[in-house]
Amino acid sequence: MRVAIVTFPGSNCDYDLYKCVQLVGGTPEFRWHRETALGEVDVVMLPGGFSYGDYLRAGAIATMSPIMDAVKEFARSGGPVLGICNGFQMLCECGLLPGALLRNRSLLFSSRDVRLRVENASSVFTQEYQVGQILRMPIAHAEGNFHADGETLDRLEGEGQVLFRYADAEGEVVDSANPNGSARSIAGIVNESGNVMGMMPHPERAVEPILGSVDGLGLFTALLSHFSPLGAA
Amino acid sequence: MTDRPDNTPSTTVSSVAPREGDPKITPELVEDHGLSPSEYELVLNILGREPTYTELGVFSAMWSEHCGYKNSKRLLSLLPTKAPWVIQGPGENAGVIDIGDGLALAFKIESHNHPSAVEPYQGAATGVGGILRDVFTMGARPIAILDSLRFGDLDSGRVRYLFSGVVKGVGDYGNCVGIPNIGGETFFDRGYEGNPIVNAMCLGLMKAKDLIKGEAEGVGNPLMAVGARTGRDGIHGATFASEELSDDSLAKRPQVQVGDPFTEKLLLEASLELIQSGHITGIQDMGAAGITSSASEMAGRSGNGVEIDMERVPVREPGMTPYEILLSESQERMLVVAKSGSANVVREILGKWELEAEEIGRVTDDGLFRVREGDRVVAEIPSLPLTEGCPTYEREGVESDEIRELRCADLTRFNEVDSDQSDAFLKLMSSPNIASKSWVYGQYDTTVRTGTAVRPGGDAGVVRLRGTQRAVAATTDCNGRYVYLNPRVGTIGAVAEAARNLVCVGALPTAVTNNLNFGNPLKPHIYYQFREAVLGMAEACKLFETPVTGGNVSFYNETEGVAIYPTPVIGMVGVVEDVDHITRHAFQDVGDTIILLGDNTDHLGASEYLYVMEDLVAGEPPSVDLLGERGLQHAVLGMTQQGLLHSAHDVSEGGLACALAESALGSGEHPLGIQVTLRDSLPTLPLLFGEAQGRVVVSCDARSVDEVLTLAKRHGVPGRAIGTVAPEDEGFRIDGRATTLEVDVKVLTDRFFGAIPNLMNGAGPS
Numbered sequence: 001m002r003v004a005i006v007t008f009p010g011s012n013c014d015y016d017l018y019k020c021v022q023l024v025g026g027t028p029e030f031r032w033h034r035e036t037a038l039g040e041v042d043v044v045m046l047p048g049g050f051s052y053g054d055y056l057r058a059g060a061i062a063t064m065s066p067i068m069d070a071v072k073e074f075a076r077s078g079g080p081v082l083g084i085c086n087g088f089q090m091l092c093e094c095g096l097l098p099g100a101l102l103r104n105r106s107l108l109f110s111s112r113d114v115r116l117r118v119e120n121a122s123s124v125f126t127q128e129y130q131v132g133q134i135l136r137m138p139i140a141h142a143e144g145n146f147h148a149d150g151e152t153l154d155r156l157e158g159e160g161q162v163l164f165r166y167a168d169a170e171g172e173v174v175d176s177a178n179p180n181g182s183a184r185s186i187a188g189i190v191n192e193s194g195n196v197m198g199m200m201p202h203p204e205r206a207v208e209p210i211l212g213s214v215d216g217l218g219l220f221t222a223l224l225s226h227f228s229p230l231g232a233a
Numbered sequence: 234m235t236d237r238p239d240n241t242p243s244t245t246v247s248s249v250a251p252r253e254g255d256p257k258i259t260p261e262l263v264e265d266h267g268l269s270p271s272e273y274e275l276v277l278n279i280l281g282r283e284p285t286y287t288e289l290g291v292f293s294a295m296w297s298e299h300c301g302y303k304n305s306k307r308l309l310s311l312l313p314t315k316a317p318w319v320i321q322g323p324g325e326n327a328g329v330i331d332i333g334d335g336l337a338l339a340f341k342i343e344s345h346n347h348p349s350a351v352e353p354y355q356g357a358a359t360g361v362g363g364i365l366r367d368v369f370t371m372g373a374r375p376i377a378i379l380d381s382l383r384f385g386d387l388d389s390g391r392v393r394y395l396f397s398g399v400v401k402g403v404g405d406y407g408n409c410v411g412i413p414n415i416g417g418e419t420f421f422d423r424g425y426e427g428n429p430i431v432n433a434m435c436l437g438l439m440k441a442k443d444l445i446k447g448e449a450e451g452v453g454n455p456l457m458a459v460g461a462r463t464g465r466d467g468i469h470g471a472t473f474a475s476e477e478l479s480d481d482s483l484a485k486r487p488q489v490q491v492g493d494p495f496t497e498k499l500l501l502e503a504s505l506e507l508i509q510s511g512h513i514t515g516i517q518d519m520g521a522a523g524i525t526s527s528a529s530e531m532a533g534r535s536g537n538g539v540e541i542d543m544e545r546v547p548v549r550e551p552g553m554t555p556y557e558i559l560l561s562e563s564q565e566r567m568l569v570v571a572k573s574g575s576a577n578v579v580r581e582i583l584g585k586w587e588l589e590a591e592e593i594g595r596v597t598d599d600g601l602f603r604v605r606e607g608d609r610v611v612a613e614i615p616s617l618p619l620t621e622g623c624p625t626y627e628r629e630g631v632e633s634d635e636i637r638e639l640r641c642a643d644l645t646r647f648n649e650v651d652s653d654q655s656d657a658f659l660k661l662m663s664s665p666n667i668a669s670k671s672w673v674y675g676q677y678d679t680t681v682r683t684g685t686a687v688r689p690g691g692d693a694g695v696v697r698l699r700g701t702q703r704a705v706a707a708t709t710d711c712n713g714r715y716v717y718l719n720p721r722v723g724t725i726g727a728v729a730e731a732a733r734n735l736v737c738v739g740a741l742p743t744a745v746t747n748n749l750n751f752g753n754p755l756k757p758h759i760y761y762q763f764r765e766a767v768l769g770m771a772e773a774c775k776l777f778e779t780p781v782t783g784g785n786v787s788f789y790n791e792t793e794g795v796a797i798y799p800t801p802v803i804g805m806v807g808v809v810e811d812v813d814h815i816t817r818h819a820f821q822d823v824g825d826t827i828i829l830l831g832d833n834t835d836h837l838g839a840s841e842y843l844y845v846m847e848d849l850v851a852g853e854p855p856s857v858d859l860l861g862e863r864g865l866q867h868a869v870l871g872m873t874q875q876g877l878l879h880s881a882h883d884v885s886e887g888g889l890a891c892a893l894a895e896s897a898l899g900s901g902e903h904p905l906g907i908q909v910t911l912r913d914s915l916p917t918l919p920l921l922f923g924e925a926q927g928r929v930v931v932s933c934d935a936r937s938v939d940e941v942l943t944l945a946k947r948h949g950v951p952g953r954a955i956g957t958v959a960p961e962d963e964g965f966r967i968d969g970r971a972t973t974l975e976v977d978v979k980v981l982t983d984r985f986f987g988a989i990p991n992l993m994n995g996a997g998p999s
Contacts, residue, residue, distance in 0.1 A: 009587060010495050012411025016683045019699070048681075050409040053495025109404050109676045140408065140678040169902075205680045210697055210812055212688075 001026040001227040004041040006071065008033040008062045013048035013085065013204065020204040021045075024220040025228070033065035042227040043080045044071055046087025048140075048202060058101065058143045059089030068094060080124055080223065081196045085141055088188075088198030096196045097189060098156070099148035105181030109142040113212065114179050114201055116187050117167035120160045123190050124226050125197045128218040134171050135164070135215035137206035139179055144200040146182035146189075153183055164188035164199060246280050246601070246613050252555070255286035262286075266293035267476070272624055279618045287556045287604065288612045291619070294469070294522035294560055295529060298788050301623030304754040305786040308627075308767040312781040313774050318743065319782055324534075326367040326447055326517060327437070328782020330744050332808050334701045337441040339373035342381070342434035342709070342748045342804040344787035348489040349431040351482050353398030354405075357431050358492040359564050361406040364435040366518035369501050370567065372445040372508045373437025376684060377696050378407045380417040380433050381709040381748065381802045382673075385426030387665055387992040392421075395429050397993065402492075403433065404676040409494035410501065413685050414677035415694025417709050421665045422844065424713060427792030428478055432748040432785075434804040436707055438698065445508050447517035448570075449531035449539055449596045454514060455576045456528065456539060456594040459507075459567040459583055460500045463524070464549035466490050467562025477753055477791040496565040496588070503586040504567060510582060512575035519566040525559045527568040528594070529602045533620030538601040541594030543611070555604055555611045570596060628754055630761035640718045640838075642851035647837055648916035655976055657846055658890055659984050661922065664845045667887045668988035669901070690900060691818045692734040692883055695809060704809035706740035712886065713798030715854030718839050720762040722856050724769035724801050726926055729857045730885060731805035732777045736866045737881040737929060739814035739873035740807030745774055747784035747803055752796025754788050762799040770801060776859045777866075779805060816873045818882035819899025820907070825879050825958040826938045827896075827909060831865055831928035832951050833889060835919045841886045842922035857926045861949070868948035869929055877937045877944070884928035890921040890967060890974060892930050894981060897958075897965055904982050906963045909956030917972045932958060 003021045007014045007030050014030065021028035031038060033051075038044060052061035062068070068090075075081045075096050083091040091097040104110055115136050118129040129135070148156070156162050164187040168177040178185045180200070188199030203216025256262060263273045266289055276284055276292050284292065294300060302309070314322040320337055321329035327341035345360025357380075365375050380403045385392040407414055417434070449456070467490035507513050515535075517527040524541065532539040543555040549563070569590070571579045576592050583590040597603070602619055604612035661667055674689035686704055687695035693708035710731040716723030732742040747770065752759040774781055784804075790797040809815055820827075837843065838852020872878050884892040889911075898904045913920055933941050938954055945952035959966075965981055967974040 010409070010498055012409075012498065012681060016681065019683065049411055050495060050498070053409060053493070053498075055495065108401070109408055109678075111408075111678050111680070112671075112675055138680040140681060142408075202680070205683050207683075210686050210815075211680070211683060 001043060001224045002041045003028045003043045003045055004031045004038045005045045005047055006031045006033060006067055008051035008065060010051045010053050011047050011049035017045055017047045017204050020207050020220060023207055024217065024224050026224055031067055033067050036066050036070060038070045038074055043082065043223055044074055046083040046090050048085030048087060051086055059086055059093040062090050063094040072096065075196050078193065078195050082125065083198040084202060084204065085200055088200055089143065091196060091198040097191055097198045098152050099146055101143045102145040102147050103143055104145050110179050111140040113137065114139050115167050115169055115177065116164040116201060117171050117173060119162045119165055123163060123194050125190065125219055125222060126163050128222040132171060134167065136213045137201045137203055137216050139201045141200055144180040146186045148183060156189055159192060161190050161192065162186055163190055163197065246615065247610065248282060249285050249610050249613055251285050252287065252611055258283055258289060267297055268293060272296060275624060279615060279622065285612060287559065288614060290556045290560050291525050291612055291614060294525050295619050296623040299521050300526055302786055303623050303625050304628060304788060306625040308764055311767060311771045313771060314780050314782065316778065316780045319780055320441065320444065321782065323783040326370045328744065328746055329371060329444060330782065331441060332705060333703065335441055336698065337439050337444065338705055338806060339368050339371040339437040339439060340435065340746055340806055341367050341783050342432055342746045342802065343367065343785045344748050344750060345431045346428065346750060346787050346790055347478065349399055350428055350478055352489040353395045354402040355489050355491050357399040357402030358406040359490045360431055360433045361403055362492045362494065362497050362564055363518065363520050364433045365410060365412065365497060368435045368437035369504050370447065370516045370518050371437065372443040373439035374505060375412045375435050375437045376682060377415045377436040377694060377707060378412050378433060379415060379694065379707055379709050379804065382419045383425040383430035383713065383800060384421050386421055386423050393993060399429065399431055400673050400676055406492055406494045408678040410498045411681050413679050413681050414674060414689060415679065415685055415696060415707065416689045419670050419673050420713065422714060424717065424798040428790045428797050430750050430797065430800055432802050434709055434746065436705060436806065443508065445516060447531050448515045448535040449537050450514040450535050450570060451573065452537060452596050452598045454573050454596045455571045455592045456541060456596065457569045457571055457576065457579055457590050458546055458593045459569050459590045460588055461493065461496050461563060461565040462547045462549045463558055463561045463566065464563045465553065465557055465561060468557055468560045477789045479793060490562050490564045492564050499586040499588055500565050500567065503583050503588055506582050507569065507579060510578065512578045513569050513571050515570040517568050519568055521562065523559065523561050524568065529616050529619050531568065531570065532602055532616040538597035538599045538603065538616055539594055540597050540603040540605065542605040542607065544607045545591060545593045547589055547591050555606050559604065628760040629757045630764045631757040632761050633758035636717065639851045640853055644837055644852045647918050648835065650918055654917060654921055654972060654974055658974055658976060661841060661845055661887050661891055662894055662981060663984040663988035664841060665989050665992060666841055667891050669986045671986065672989040672993060686812060686815050687738055687817060692737040693740065695738050695815055697812050702811045704812050704815060706735050706738050706807045706809055708734040709802055709804045710734065711800050711802045713800040714850055715839050716766060716801060717798040718854050720765035720799055721769035723854050724766040725773045725857045726854060727801060727803045728770060728773035728777060729862050729926060730883065731803040732779065732866055733883045733929065735805060735807035736870040737816065737818065737883055739816045740809045741870060742777055742779050742805055742807045745779045745781045745803055745805050747781055747801060749786045750790055750797065750800040750802065751788050752791045759796055766799055766801045773859065776863060813876065814873045816878050816881045818896055819880055820896045820905050820932050820958045821879040823905065823958055823960050824935065825932045826935050826954050827907060827956045827958060828931050828933065828941055828952055829928065829955045830868065830931060830945055830950050830952045833913050833915055833920055834923060834925040835915050836923045836925045837919045840922060840924045842918060855924050855926045862927050864948040865927055865929065865950045868945050868950045871944055872931065872941055877941050878931050878933050880932045882930050884930060886924060888922040888924050894965060896930055898982055898985055901982060901986050904961050904978050906959035906961055906965050906978050907956055908959050909967045911955060911967060911969045914970065917969060920969055921974065
């Protein structure tokens with residue numbers, strides 16, 4: 001699996017993602033935001049961080065970067081695109097995903113471990129999880145409050161586009177487990193065609209026991225097995 | 234008594250005509266620039282003539298307390314600074330130690346107290362920015378931040394404003410640059426009411442061979458201003474940091490710099506790329522006193538001279554005078570010495586990161602710090618006397634009678650209290666000094682860079698080192714109340730606690746960076762505190778073999794003439810040989826045996842109990858038996874290395890009862906109960922809440938108890954099993970001879986984790 005990790009000025013999870021892709025046996029390659037082509041890759045990942053310092057709006061300026069035309073084209077042709085944290089914000093900003101990410105309900109940056117309940121395990125990103133499985137991983141953001149109009153939310157739910165919801169340790173989706181005020185506790189979604197995914201929590205920070213959780217691994221191994229099926233690596 | 238180094242200029246200084254519009258040099262103007270008459274005499278000697286206004290500004294900044302260390306330098310020379318593993322001691326941007334596997338750790342702590350007192354958000358943010366630059370200018374990539382904060386009591390609206398602003402500032406800056414915060418401390422006491430303490434520490438990792446210094450090497454090499462443009466912010470910040478605060482200080486908000494962490498992130502990447510490229514010979518942050526200090530210090534260290542042209546410095550606004558450009562403390566700027574012919578490559582690298590690099594001067598061989606404005610010279614000063622010739626002083630030091638009386642207060646009446654202490658215990662657990670600080674570090678990214686093995690909230694933060702089995706640990710410690718009541722004993726305690734925190738996570742204490750926060754050193758009772766603290770630190774650092782590789786002195790922390798508690802913050806780093814040795818403070822398993830290492834005593838002086846329950850800051854602070862402490866630390870480290878322990882936690886503020894509770898509650902995710910029996914024949918209050926040093930609470934599987942106790946004995950450390958870890962629903966219970974403490978774990982959890990959010994009106998990062 002060849003993965004293009006797009007780095008913008010201010011990205012700061014690019015290296016973490018790079019190491020994570022390596023860890024699962026993929027081949028990561030950095031793409032600088034000024035480049036115009038992605039090259040021969042299987043997956044595109046937009047890392048977390050503060051592209052352009054979150055100036056204007058988180059993720060907004062990054063969507064004007066030259067590379068983004070190539071990313072959109074890649075997505076339109078069905079290539080899998082994963083945006084984490086700031087990457088999720090960019091995907092919403094450039095219209096590849098519906099909705100927007102507002103300031104956290106607390107109005108403060110929030111950094112801690114959260115629990116996610118898997119809502120749909122049939123996407124290419126979540127196929128190694130079980131529906132209802134509880135995952136633990138960190139969040140670290142100030143603008144993670146997912147927002148969309150009621151109709152859009154209903155459609156997302158109806159089409160199985162909600163992949164993860166914030167939940168408590170028992171898997172109950174309760175308000176006290178919602179760290180940022182996200183509508184319907186939504187933590188991660190996928191587009192209609194199922195190839196563009198965005199999520200606020202950081203799966204790449206939950207891939208080794210020393211980091212406190214390995215629950216994020218499944219996301220990356222799922223992509224890997226999709227592109228490098230056993231025996232065809 | 235004044236020490237006058239040989240200030241005879243090595244080169245003749247030319248006469249420099251005053252610039253049009255410059256004010257006339259008068260005794261008042263000299264005084265406004267913070268120079269004493271005798272210091273001004275020295276300036277006249279060095280120059281052999283009257284200084285220009287620009288030159289006066291330069292001397293004012295370089296000979297300020299902040300840059301010149303004039304009241305601290307002599308005592309600081311008593312600190313141990315050498316060890317085989319020290320690669321770079323004091324005097325550079327940051328200290329550097331060898332941590333094995335060809336790797337080196339650069340680290341330093343710095344204060345931003347004065348700016349934070351008048352503009353908490355920007356003051357704290359730029360404090361973080363400055364310390365990051367100090368580390369990456371050594372060629373190291375920052376891998377962790379710690380913050381050591383002190384405020385007045387949270388019942389004051391102004392304190393809440395300062396507290397929330399500082400935390401947001403520390404968080405926003407580090408979060409944006411993408412450096413995890415792994416620990417620190419937050420302390421509240423009315424002793425810091427008007428003058429908060431904001432100290433930020435940074436750790437950076439590099440290959441030992443990549444070390445680069447802030448030296449202006451190679452005559453003729455171009456000097457380049459890199460990064461952000463120079464504006465009018467922060468002019469005279471170094472001098473402002475060398476004065477007491479007063480009502481007028483709020484008017485000095487424009488002297489506080491404004492931070493831009495996005496530019497910092499670009500500058501970080503660009504600087505590391507520059508250093509790797511081999512096209513530069515020196516690099517230094519334009520920190521306090523801006524271009525003036527960076528250019529003159531780089532010249533001073535190499536013995537060369539520098540010449541810079543103010544007309545070539547990229548500025549934000551037109552009409553800036555050389556005086557303003559030289560003294561601006563605009564953030565996110567660097568001074569780089571490029572190799573001859575490499576200026577274009579430097580520009581290209583900076584361009585990739587969308588930053589500017591402008592050639593503003595060159596290295597010369599005449600030993601002079603020369604400033605031009607186009608064709609004309611506006612300042613010409615011998616570099617070495619400017620950077621090293623600041624007169625240093627040893628002041629008179631006398632203990633304050635008032636504080637001596639507080640220390641000698643009779644506390645025996647507290648020995649007769651035997652009643653139920655459950656209420657007092659809950660009050661202590663909700664004191665902001667003991668309660669969980671998750672409100673603070675919940676606003677800091679603690680996991681970015683995927684290296685954090687122990688996050689904030691434990692005894693020390695730990696970052697694993699990729700590609701090796703090792704990890705580094707770091708902590709900051711100081712109980713200002715102890716130091717206030719007895720500066721020497723309190724400072725020894727700070728060093729001991731820092732080292733104890735490190736062994737608790739499984740790290741060997743290795744080196745220290747210090748941040749000495751004190752009042753006005755010209756006052757004899759403040760100088761007494763400073764001297765005693767430095768002596769105590771020297772003694773303890775020698776014994777623990779933790780040399781001091783640098784740090785920062787912040788004097789004049791006074792508001793309306795009242796000084797803060799003397800607060801010599803110890804930032805200590807340690808090395809974990811194998812990540813498998815990493816130990817955390819939380820109890821792990823029901824049924825585990827709880828062991829107390831070290832002795833309980835009848836000591837209650839200077840305790841959090843007295844502050845919270847009796848509104849009293851009095852008594853002798855707990856003393857440290859240095860040899861016993863060393864034995865304890867070797868024992869605990871040995872236990873972690875042999876994998877015997879399930880948890881280790883040092884006993885500090887709030888005493889044994891609070892330490893046990895902290896281990897029982899952990900991060901709050903899986904709180905546990907305890908059943909502990911203490912058979913000591915000691916009065917109840919000191920037994921539960923006394924803060925006697927040299928104690929660690931560990932837990933282990935019942936089968937490992939003998940081994941743990943044997944190891945303790947071998948190091949001469951008293952140790953005994955005191956109880957077991959119980960399920961949450963069985964409660965938190967300590968039985969003493971004359972008292973029983975029994976509290977519901979849910980209540981304890983609510984108090985411990987809810988205290989600070991409640992005081993902040995429920996506003997929290999969730």
